[in-house]
Amino acid sequence: MKNKNLIFNFPYLCLFILLTLLIQCHDDELTNEVVDKDGNVYKTIKIGEQTWIAENLKTITYRNGDPIPLIKDNLKWHSQINGACCYYNNDSILGKDYGVLYNYYAIQDPRNIAPQGYHVATDEDWTKLSNFIGGLSTAGGKLKEIGFVHWLTPNSGATNEIGFNCRGGGYRDISGSFAGLGMFCAFWTGTEFVAGQAINRIIYSNDTQMTREISNLGINGAGGYVRIVKD
Secondary structure, eight states, X not given: OHHHHHHHHHHHHHHHHHHHHHHHTOSHHHHOEEXXXXXXXXXXXXXXXXXXXXXXXXOOBOTTSOBOOBOOOHHHHHHOXXXXXXXXXXXXXXXXXXXXXXXXXXXXXXXXXXXXXXXXOOHHHHHHHXXXXXXXXXXXXXXXXXXXXXXXXXXTTOOOTTSOXXXXXXXXXXXXXXXXXXXXXXXXXXXXXXXXXXXXXXEETTOSOEEXXXXXXXXXXXXXXXXXXXX
């Protein structure tokens, strides 16, 4: 009799186990989104074995809840030796379209700008991404948003074939000046080459490639964009 009950209940047991596993696995891979400390919601994309957010980071709050100083004044930006952030042209509307610009001190800060379970994409992460989509020579085009809403012409080779949605957000230089809107997007990586010089990834409107450069943004006080990757 006990054996009959076991056989009869087996399908229900399997269903229970399956539902339990689904609940336990209910993370960004199932919801396809991640939320930062400010409540910004990002869609995620699977690229090979990596999970990236599909837009630039927008948080102005560290993971522990402390604010990242939002610096508008050029002189104050130039003199910063701690984490800081800003919007392009100090315009929060542009921040919605392009994300937030961070100096490298914010990326180095142990309070962490990435949400729990994620980290600022390292040089190695970017290399894995570019290798997966065919190499640096064409990666820029494949990652760029199509059209001319957020890029100036010619937006060479733009296909956005994996939904990365890279937009030409420019950067903020060490003096506090903004430049390059629509012309390029400058990303910090989480990898410092030597003290004061981080590795950058740059994508241009007039090129299909993604370049890997050592501190093209200037010393670590300049402002660049950030993409995050799941740990």
